[in-house]
Amino acid sequence: MYKKILFGLMFCLFLIVLNTFGQAVNNPTANPEAVITDGNVRFTVLTARLIRMEYSENTHFEDKASLAFINRNLPVPPFKTKKSGKWxxxxxxxxxxxxxxxxxxxEKKNLQITFLLNDKKQVWYPDMVDTANLKGTTRTVDGFEGTTRYWDGKKLELEQGLISKDGWSLVDDSDRLLFDGNQDWDWVTERNTGNNQDWYFxxxxxxxxxxxxxxTKVAGKIPLPPRYAFGYWWSRYWIYADREMKELVSTLRSYDIPVDVMIMDMDWHETYGLTSNNPEKTPFNGMLGWTGYTxxxxxxxxPDKFLNWTASEKLKTALNLHPADGIAPMEDNYQPMVEALDGDTTKEGWIEYQLSDKRWAKAYFEYMLRPKEKLGNDFWWIDWQQWQESKHMKGLSNTFWLNYVFFTDMEKQYPEKRPLLFHRWGGLGNHRYQVGFSGDAVISWESLAFQPYFTATASNVGYGYWSHDIGGHIDKDKELAKDGELYLRWIQFGTLSPIFRTHASKSDVAERRFWKYPEYFPMMRDAVQFRYALVPYLYTAARLAYDTGISICRPMYYDYPDSEKAYSSDQQYMLGDKLLVAPIVSAADKQTRLATQTVWLPEGQWYEWSTGALLEGGQEIRRRFSFEEIPLYVKVGxxxxxYPKVSNLQDQPNEIVFSLVPGGTDDIRFYEDNGDGQGYKKSAFAWTRVKSEKTASGIRLTIFPTEGVYQDKPEKRAYTLNLLNSLPVEKVLVNGQSLSDDAFPYNAMRLTQVIHTGNFSLDEKVIIEVEYQTGMLEQQEWVNGKAGLFRRLEQLGEQLRLASAKNDWGATIPNPILNLISTPTYMEYNPEKAISLLKEMDNGLPQLQQWLTTMPQISEEKAIELVNYLQFDAVITEKEEQTLQKDIR
Incomplete structure (x- = not known):
């Protein structure tokens, strides 16, 4: 009780301080001990590997924050300065x-920096071209099909990133605008004129x-989004009404599809025209404008009752805004805003968009946006597609400034909430204002194939939360727009990306309701549910992104910088520190209904999550995947x-599941807080250490006491241990006490040993000791890949049943085949016989083709096709092998 009261007082104090100082917690003035000034130049040693270099013809050096770099007061690293002759x-x-x-x-003749690359000295000088830059991101993919814009063939260019294979990068900050340092609300201001250089090396x-x-030390941290942001976002450009939105949510729930966020596109508001066809400027239902606030x-x-309903359903809402046209005279609250601006309007009576003006911005939020927020709108989707630079301040990006103003307004006005923004990338420094809306991509396999690379590469500028239109937006090809397989594969990628939001244009064929694709619906739902199960892992990775600057989704070369394959394998990425993802981005073979993906696995042994296969790393593999299967890998151990099964992320379940592949050891910490609010920046959070070890007869998992306090932290919880790719265990001890058999059921179909504990205090250490039958621990290889094989055998059985029913009502399936298909059932009833049953199945598989041909409905050709469906490794043709060898060379 006292601990909760103390936490409450500390939390309130923190909110008061945060609300008072806002962005001012950053300090752009460097420690004087880090600064070397010599005539017209100033050098600031920010870290051992980062130096700011300034030249000023009038020796006016800039200590204000720029829009990109906001904090220069860092611990001073060891360094030495000397003047040797003229140098x-x-x-x-x-x-x-x-x-x-x-x-x-x-310039080249008067400045150089020596650094190390692979233990060899390298020299940088001005005007050196960064030929190996690994790129960053770009404002939008509007109209692009992959890397090509569909109407004019223009290629998509990504901005320079912060990292390069050459081992250096330079950011020229000389012309970037500044923050004025105002305690009320840091605002944009111009730099002093003159011949100045401001570089970061x-x-x-x-x-x-x-x-x-x-x-991120100098440019600001990557904010942690609220926990609900990691759930499913429903979005579609459609003329939805109150009742239809409620029916949609009801249907989602009836199909057991979890959802956390409802995006309401622009039809929530009236649209006002300003054309000769609409001289009275009245509301209309046509397409003469985008902006609206009523x-x-x-x-x-x-609307108040609708938003009360979304809140009662534990749904967060976001309203779409297109601010460019300003404020029409017919908008709600138009008159008080005009008065706040002293009557400043256009000749038609419109209030011109001027977010760069602080007085205008304050009035805009007070009269146009705050009323919707008070009704219950949780955050804004800013859909700015107009001119990129402000008409009122030269060099100011409208995109960046919208992001800054909206994010910091929410930060200041609602300290009990965690700021969340949904808008396009506005340039370096924009990582401080998540989440990114990548824009209106064309619905095609090419667009899907580009998004893994695009998402991971954005981490090179710290922009770790791209939200794509999952399923695509522009229906250029009507057949592709209604292709259920393409939508399924896009969903599977989306569930394994930072933000998962489906969307489409106002199209009659681009359907986004999963149940409208009955053939693919079960796999779509499985993917969404798996996303929710992964949230503790993703949320921990998001916290680590805040702490370290390393985004959730990142390229392979972060961890394997000295491997050439890490740079060329651009359709795969690391999702957090443990998971490797290589999404399917091409259509399946029409005959086999299997899609092929090539994956580079770094050194080590990797577990293929959807098939249960253990694969040796240090090589490139080529695998075939059914519609249920996603190329997702985790290192053994x-x-x-x-989470257990959940339907919403606003409540924290009172159980944590630890999934583990036997065969190695690990030592992790996972992160928790109350899911919202800004206390995570200080001390309102907790970490739990979990360690696994191999023992003589099995595995020991130790869950250490949770460290830290946050609002609504549970006092107790239960734990579940899932041993993936495991034979059945014989005995389980929890803190020395034996569990009853029904507390550790064996899932033979997935070859997973499930272990349930009772509730334990979070202050208590919990030790789970797992013991296998004598000799069984050394024979785990018998389960390798069998989980995927079991599923495909089950699918084979369905095809055979259909074939039998279609051709002869009295036909049946040969018993040897039924025996193969029933292997997991036998194992579930007789776990002690698991190895002998698996051996029996392995002995029978070579005869499957022969058994199939005894069925009158199955031809020799069909039997070969069915047997091939059980093969996971893809055959590589001679031509493909030559291409692979060329890539390796």
């Missing part, structure tokens, strides 16, 4: 900078993660924290 030298543990004194602006070799950590009462008669 000034600054030396850290990693860099040596030399500048020819009194020689003017930086990153010299890190291939320590890419260190480069990103340094970047509820369409024909669709939502009582890894512990993955998960």
């Amino acid at each position: 000034l030298e600054v030396k850290t543990d990693s860099l040596t900078l030399r500048y020819l004194r009194d020689s003017g602006p930086f 990153f010299g890190y070799g291939h320590a890419y993660k260190d480069a990103l950590a340094d970047f 509820w369409n009462k024909n669709l939502f008669p009582q 890894s512990i993955i924290p998960m």
Whole structure:
């Protein structure tokens, strides 16, 4: 009780401080001990691998924050300065900078920096071209099909990133606008004029993660989104009414599809035209404009009651905004806003968009947006597609400034909430204002195939929360737009990406309701439910992104910088520290109904989650996947924290599941907080350490007492241990006490040993000791890949039943085949015979083709096809092998 009261008082104090200072917690003025000034130049040693370099013709050096770099007051790293003849030298543990004194602006002849790349000295100088930059991201993929814009063939260009294979990068901040440092609300201001240079040099070799950590030290952390943001976002551009939205949610729930966020596209509001066809500027239902702030009462008669309903259903809402057209005279609250701006309007009476003006911005939020927020709107989807630069301040990106103003307004006004924003990328520094809306991609396999690379590469500028239109937006090809297989594979990628939101244009064929694709619906639902199960793992990775600057979704070269395959395997990525994902991004073979994916597995032994196969790393593999299967890999021994089945993320379940593949050891921490609010920036959170070890007869899992306090932290919880790819266990002890047999059921179909504990205090250490039958631990290889085989045998049985029913009502399936298909059932009833049953199945499989041909309905050709369906490794043709060898060389 006292602990809760103390926490409440501390939390309130934190909110008061945060509300008072807002963005001012960052300090753009560097520690004087890190600064070396010499005439017209100033060097600031920010870290051992990051140096700020300034030249000013009037010696006016800038201490204000720029829009990208907001914090320069860092712990001063060890460095030495010396003046040797005409040269000034600054030396850290990693860099040596030399500048020819009194020689003017930086150029090749007067400035150089030496750094290490793979233990070899390299020299950088101004004007050196970064030919190996690994890129960052871009504002939008509007109209693009993969990397090509469909109407003019223009190629999509990504901006430069912060990391390069060359081991260095340079950010020129010279022309970037500044923040004025105002305590009320930090606002944009111009730089002093003159011949000035303001550069940031990153010299890190291939320590890419260190480069990103340094970047977020000076450019701000990657904010942790609220927990609900990691759930499913429903979105579709459609003319929905109140009743239809409620029916949609009811149907989602009836189909057991979890959902957390409802996005309401632009038809929630009235649209006002300003054209000769509409001289009276009255509401209309046509397409003469996008901007609007007044509820369409024909669709939502009582918005307050609708938003009360979403809150009661534990749904978060976001309303779509297109702010560019300004404020029409017919909008609600138009008159008080005009008065706040002293009557400043256009000749037609419209209030012109001017977010760069602080007075305008404050009035805009007070009169246009705050009323909707008070009704219950949780965050905003800003859909800015107009001019990129402000008409009122040269060089100010409208996209960046919208993101900054909306995010920090929410941060200031609602300290009990965690700011969330949904908008496009606005340039370096925009990582501080998540989540990204990637824009209107064309519905095609090419668009899907580009998104894994695009999402992972954005982490090179810290932009870790892209939200794509899962399923695609523009229905250029009507047949593809209604292709259930394409939508399924897009969903599977979306569930294993940072933000999962389905969407489509106002199209008559681009359907986004899963149940409208009955052939693929079960797999779609499974993918969504798996996403929710992974949330503890993803949320921990999101916290680590805040702490370290390493985004959830990142390229392979972060962990394997010295492997060439890490750079060329651009359709796969690491999702957090443990999971490797290589989404299916091409259609399945029409005959086999299996899709092929090539995956590069780094050194080590990897578990293929959907098939149960153990695969050796250090090689490129080529595998075939059914519609149920996703190429997802985890290293043997890894512990993955998960949820049991949940339907919503606003409540924290009173159980945690640890999934583990026997065969190794691991030691992790998983993260928790109350899911919302800004206390996570201080001390309102908790970590739980979990360690696995091999023992003589099995496995020991130790769950250490949880460290930390946060609002609504549970006092007790239960644990479930899932041993994946496991034979049945004989005995389980929890804190020395034996569990009854019904507390550790064996799932033979998935070859998973499930172990349930009772409830334990979070202050208590819990030790789960698992013991196998004598000799069984050494024979785990018998289950390798069998879980996937069991599923495909079950599907084979369905095909044979259909064939039998179609051709002869009295026909049946040969008993030897039924015996193969029933193997997991036999194992479930007789777990002690698991190995002998698996051996029996292995002995029978070579005869399957022969048994199939005894069925009059199955031809020799069909039998070969059915047997091939059970093969997971794809055959590589001679031509493909030559291509692979060429890539390796």
